[in-house]
Amino acid sequence: MSGWTTHEGLAVGLPLEGVDTDQLIPARFMSTPRAQGYGGFLLHDIRRDAGGALRGDFPLNDSRADGASILVARRNFGGGSSREAAAYALLDAGYRAVVAPSFGDIFQGNAVNNGLLPARVTEAEAEALLAALAAGPVAGAVDIGRGTLRVGEVSVPFTLAPGAAEKLVNGWDDIDLTRHHQDRIGAFRDALKRDRPWLWPGASAWRAGA
Amino acid sequence: MTAPRTLFDKLWDAHVITSSGDKDLLWVDRHFVHEGSHHAFGKIAQRGLPVAEPGLTFGVADHYVPTRHRDRPIPDADIARMVRTLSENTARHGITLFGLDDPRQGIVHVVGPEEGLTLPGTLVLCGDSHTSTHGAFGALGFGIGATEVAHVLATQTVWQARPAPMRIRVEGTLGPGVGAKDVALAWISRLGADGARGHAVEYAGSVVRGFSMEARLTLCNLSIEGGARMGMVAPDETTFAYLRGRPYAPGGDAWDAAVVAWSALPGDADAAFARETVLDGAEIAPIVTWGTSPEDALPITATLPDPARETDPARAARIKAALDYMGLSAGRPLDGTPVDRVFIGSCTNARIEDLRAAAAVLAGRKARVPGLVSPGSSLVKAQAEQEGLDTVFREAGLDWVASGCSMCVGMNGDLLAPGERCASTTNRNFRGRQGPGARTHLVSPVMAAAAAVTGTLTDARPLLQGRGT
Numbered sequence: 001m002s003g004w005t006t007h008e009g010l011a012v013g014l015p016l017e018g019v020d021t022d023q024l025i026p027a028r029f030m031s032t033p034r035a036q037g038y039g040g041f042l043l044h045d046i047r048r049d050a051g052g053a054l055r056g057d058f059p060l061n062d063s064r065a066d067g068a069s070i071l072v073a074r075r076n077f078g079g080g081s082s083r084e085a086a087a088y089a090l091l092d093a094g095y096r097a098v099v100a101p102s103f104g105d106i107f108q109g110n111a112v113n114n115g116l117l118p119a120r121v122t123e124a125e126a127e128a129l130l131a132a133l134a135a136g137p138v139a140g141a142v143d144i145g146r147g148t149l150r151v152g153e154v155s156v157p158f159t160l161a162p163g164a165a166e167k168l169v170n171g172w173d174d175i176d177l178t179r180h181h182q183d184r185i186g187a188f189r190d191a192l193k194r195d196r197p198w199l200w201p202g203a204s205a206w207r208a209g210a
Numbered sequence: 211m212t213a214p215r216t217l218f219d220k221l222w223d224a225h226v227i228t229s230s231g232d233k234d235l236l237w238v239d240r241h242f243v244h245e246g247s248h249h250a251f252g253k254i255a256q257r258g259l260p261v262a263e264p265g266l267t268f269g270v271a272d273h274y275v276p277t278r279h280r281d282r283p284i285p286d287a288d289i290a291r292m293v294r295t296l297s298e299n300t301a302r303h304g305i306t307l308f309g310l311d312d313p314r315q316g317i318v319h320v321v322g323p324e325e326g327l328t329l330p331g332t333l334v335l336c337g338d339s340h341t342s343t344h345g346a347f348g349a350l351g352f353g354i355g356a357t358e359v360a361h362v363l364a365t366q367t368v369w370q371a372r373p374a375p376m377r378i379r380v381e382g383t384l385g386p387g388v389g390a391k392d393v394a395l396a397w398i399s400r401l402g403a404d405g406a407r408g409h410a411v412e413y414a415g416s417v418v419r420g421f422s423m424e425a426r427l428t429l430c431n432l433s434i435e436g437g438a439r440m441g442m443v444a445p446d447e448t449t450f451a452y453l454r455g456r457p458y459a460p461g462g463d464a465w466d467a468a469v470v471a472w473s474a475l476p477g478d479a480d481a482a483f484a485r486e487t488v489l490d491g492a493e494i495a496p497i498v499t500w501g502t503s504p505e506d507a508l509p510i511t512a513t514l515p516d517p518a519r520e521t522d523p524a525r526a527a528r529i530k531a532a533l534d535y536m537g538l539s540a541g542r543p544l545d546g547t548p549v550d551r552v553f554i555g556s557c558t559n560a561r562i563e564d565l566r567a568a569a570a571v572l573a574g575r576k577a578r579v580p581g582l583v584s585p586g587s588s589l590v591k592a593q594a595e596q597e598g599l600d601t602v603f604r605e606a607g608l609d610w611v612a613s614g615c616s617m618c619v620g621m622n623g624d625l626l627a628p629g630e631r632c633a634s635t636t637n638r639n640f641r642g643r644q645g646p647g648a649r650t651h652l653v654s655p656v657m658a659a660a661a662a663v664t665g666t667l668t669d670a671r672p673l674l675q676g677r678g679t
Contacts, residue, residue: 017528018403018503022640027621031274031288034249045642050628074524076404079437080638081619082339084249084355102404105439106339110355162232162371174357175257178365181228181235185367188227188237198460198468199239200265201327 001115003171004144007096009069011140011151013133014059017074019043021107024078024086038085039092062136070140072099072129072151078107078118087114097142099149099158101126112164115171117142119149119158128154144169214478217444218375218410221350221475225333233369239332240344241267241362242318243305245274245292247337250359251299261303262366268327269300269307270318273338274621277584277611280310289622303363316587316613319343319557323427324587326456330445330472335362340557340637342433345442346426347449348475350410352439373408373439374484379415382491387671389567390425391559391635391654393417394432395497396489399507406438409485412477413443417491423452424563431558435504435637444476498544498667499639499652501532506639508544510657510669516540535641536649537629547667549651550630552581552608552658553644556618559635560586564655565594568635569602570677571659571670578665581608581658582624584616608662620644633661 029041047058054061060068071090077100078086087110090098097117111118119142121129129151132138138152144165148157166172178185192199215223225236241263243250254261261267274292276284284290293310300307308315314325319340322328330348334341337359344351354368362368378397398405411433413426421429426443433441443449450469453459460468495509508514514533517540520526533540538547554560554568565585583603585591591613594600600610617624618636620643626632628647635658636643639650651667660670 017524020503020638020640022638022643026642026646027619030246030621031292034252045646050647076402076407076437079403080339080434080640082337082353082355083246084337084357087355102407104404105407105437106353106355106434110357113355113357163230163369166231174361174369175259175364177230178235178361178367178369184228185235185237185365189366192237196468196471198464199329199332201458202265 001171001173003169004115005169006141006143006145007069008139008141009096010065010067010137011070011072011133012059012065012068012137013130014071014073015130018076018079019073020080021078021083021086021104022080025083025089030083030085034088037092038088039094042089042093065137067094068137069094069096070099070142070151071095071097072126072133074126075101075123077103078111079104082106084110084114087111087116091116097149099126099129108161112161112167113174115168117144117168118160120160121156121158125156129156214481216375216477216481216483217348217412217442217475219481220477221331221333222372224331225350227367232371234372236333236368236370238335238362238366238368239266240322240327240334241366242322242334242336243267243269243296243300243359244272244318244336244338245296247359248292248295248299249356250337250363253356253360254363259364261305261363264304266366267305267363269296269305269309270321271296271308271310271315272317273615273619275310275614276622277614277616277624280612286623313588316590317557317560317615319427319431320561320586320590323347323423324456324589326453326459329453329459329468330449331475335368339434340431342439342441343427343431343557345430345433345440346423348442348445348472350440350442353434373410375412376406376409376438376485377412377414377483379486379488380413380417380491381415381488382417384417384491384494387656387674388494388496389654390421390428392494392497393489394429394435395499395504395507395652396494397487398432398436398504399497401436401487403435403503403505404437406433406436409438411438411441413441418443419446422563423448424561427561428558432637445472496654496657496670498657500536500538500544501529502535502639502641504637504639504652506532507652510545510667513541513543514538537631545666545668548631548665549579549633549661549667551579551626551632552577552662553617553632553634553636554655554658555582555584555586555616556636557586558637559655560584560590562590562593564635565590565599566597568655568659569599571656571663571673572606573602573677575606575663577607577662579662581662582611582617583608584611585613588613606662617644633658633667
């Protein structure tokens with residue numbers, strides 16, 4: 001994963017609250033290998049009518065939103081299931097940043113782990129951004145270093161979960177990072193195994209009748 | 211003298227290996243993988259990494275498994291591949307698998323506790339948001355995404371920012387026919403689906419103390435529906451009695467040593483919580499969700515909300531959209547709403563007590579609508595059959611099927627048709643969760659059974675008169 005600090009792109013408003021990860025990608029698409037791309041699954045069901053046709057009144061179906069990379073929504077975006085596929089669907093559809101007053105904790109972590117920015121703003125700021133997008137997508141920009149973003153003429157600060165900014169900017173991979181701590185992990189494990197061998201199920205000589 | 215600590219503080223502190231910036235590197239005691247973990251196995255395969263602790267990693271086939279015709283090959287090629295890939299990945303890395311044909315197979319959050327794998331004081335992870343369930347033992351359990359699953363496979367550790375401890379106390383006593391599902395929906399409707407975001411919830415109070423392990427598991431399971439990644443209950447005699455003699459629980463002298471360690475886990479009396487909410491058990495009625503978020507929950511005795519009465523236009527619009535999706539009319543009573551189907555199952559409400567409670571309502575009665583009963587595990591299924599509960603469900607006209615996530619998530623093909631309305635003992639009433647256009651009402655097992663008997667959402671309490679649960 002490569003890091004990034006600034007991004008300029010088209011912003012689109014999705015004035016809904018509680019866009020859960022089941023909306024972001026319905027479960028039935030999740031057996032698809034990632035290599036096939038998840039972009040077509042993004043918000044698959046709610047952007048269509050009962051007959052399966054794309055709804056004209058859904059913001060992301062507006063042809064002017066083609067190529068959009070910044071999404072602005074209302075509170076509790078990405079709640080629910082831990083499916084990382086929700087972040088894959090956004091990324092594969094071209095999004096780099098999602099802006100909302102609150103995010104599901106698990107989604108937020110998954111987004112950062114994949115280089116997708118979950119930018120938290122206040123309710124009032126989200127409404128101001130959505131107002132700027134009410135007539136359709138407009139140009140936007142994000143600066144992780146400064147912690148600010150702009151949609152049309154509206155600029156607001158944003159906050160991130162602890163540790164998210166450095167990870168996004170550096171494109172860090174946790175596995176590589178953690179391996180620097182291998183000695184400490186080994187020492188922790190050895191002490192645990194000595195003091196509480198019963199934490200290793202089936203491996204403990206203490207087990208009775210196993 | 212150290213500062214007083216909560217249960218959560220003790221659990222967290224005991225797992226910190228090191229810290230970097232705002233995050234702690236935590237040791238993982240138990241890691242459960244399922245069919246959906248294929249992304250993570252793919253990630254470590256790309257790097258050529260082994261699984262760090264195969265002895266602390268357990269595979270469970272649940273998300274995609276069929277609930278019917280288990281004796282035949284899986285007809286759907288994609289589903290068959292998902293189940294096969296889990297078998298291949300666990301075999302390659304020397305991980306114990308509770309697979310499709312294993313008599314211990316079931317839903318991961320039922321199997322872990324049942325096998326004695328989930329223990330007080332442990333940190334339990336799984337690529338599934340309902341991993342909060344395991345906190346019922348006085349453990350740290352939370353769901354993680356695929357990148358984190360790969361990290362745990364490779365290192366047996368996870369980086370996390372420390373959440374703030376929050377306490378939800380449920381005091382007094384619950385009325386008859388009211389249970390853990392109702393308690394959970396009561397607090398979620400009060401605080402919102404993101405009400406406990408960023409917090410680790412400890413459930414306490416006389417109602418929780420009196421709960422069985424099964425009820426505590428239901429309560430902790432639903433923590434994530436209120437935004438809390440983890441929920442927990444301090445271990446006590448109920449916890450120890452449940453665990454004693456379980457296949458993977460410590461035995462012999464190790465049992466005594468473990469109980470000594472576990473008995474030190476409950477929070478110190480004067481430990482501070484960042485937030486606290488108190489519920490009066492006597493005020494909680496059987497609850498039904500009416501909308502498309504678990505926070506859209508009301509007592510069965512209530513009437514549906516009316517967007518015209520809302521002052522906040524955004525909230526009014528959301529209520530209207532939810533009612534439209536659900537095919538419901540503002541201001542009408544919830545009781546009497548016709549349902550097309552019932553589903554009794556899932557990691558939330560498919561343990562033996564849940565099945566007994568539903569059977570108490572259904573015994574000697576006929577269901578007016580079709581329904582599916584999928585036990586939480588194959589061992590729960592066997593026990594229910596030994597108790598004759600399967601006969602109760604079958605004679606009522608419901609389908610008694612094998613164990614898996616089934617119609618809670620619909621990955622295995624157990625789905626509602628578009629527009630169908632279901633009284634469901636599951637955890638999410640999200641749009642399309644049980645199939646495109648499906649309408650889900652979350653309820654307790656007795657309420658699902660009552661809906662089956664009457665063909666409508668209705669108060670289970672009159673149907674329980676003179677019957678024990």
